[in-house]
Amino acid sequence: MTIEEVREEIDRIDAGIIDLIAARQAAAVRMAHEKYLAGAAVRDERRREALLKKVFEIAVEKQVDPVQVRRIFEILIDMSEERQREWTGEGNLP
Numbered sequence: 001m002t003i004e005e006v007r008e009e010i011d012r013i014d015a016g017i018i019d020l021i022a023a024r025q026a027a028a029v030r031m032a033h034e035k036y037l038a039g040a041a042v043r044d045e046r047r048r049e050a051l052l053k054k055v056f057e058i059a060v061e062k063q064v065d066p067v068q069v070r071r072i073f074e075i076l077i078d079m080s081e082e083r084q085r086e087w088t089g090e091g092n093l094p
């Protein structure tokens, strides 16, 4: 394989990652609706920690740096919470 071919492969993988991030954000909006109806807070500390623990374990299994994977998911969850706050208006002053 040439450098160009590997770069093309990386570009395809990156586009797939962005599609998945967009899908995750769309699910976050659906979650925002449900939380709004239920009167639930955007941040769920227990779920957040359980999810971060799970991805850490999966990364260990897959032999990718678990600390960095956890950091990536912290960012993804932060993005999700930010999107949910836009939809629920949580934190907005009256």
Ligand SMILES: O=C(O)C(=O)C[C@]1(C(=O)O)C=C[C@@H](O)C=C1
Binding pocket: 028, 031, 042, 043, 044, 045, 047, 048, 051, 076, 077, 080, 081
């Ligand atoms: O599971 C939830 O309650 C969500 O809103 C999803 C999500 C996430 O992005 O994974 C976002 C906010 C919460 O703090 C925990 C997890």
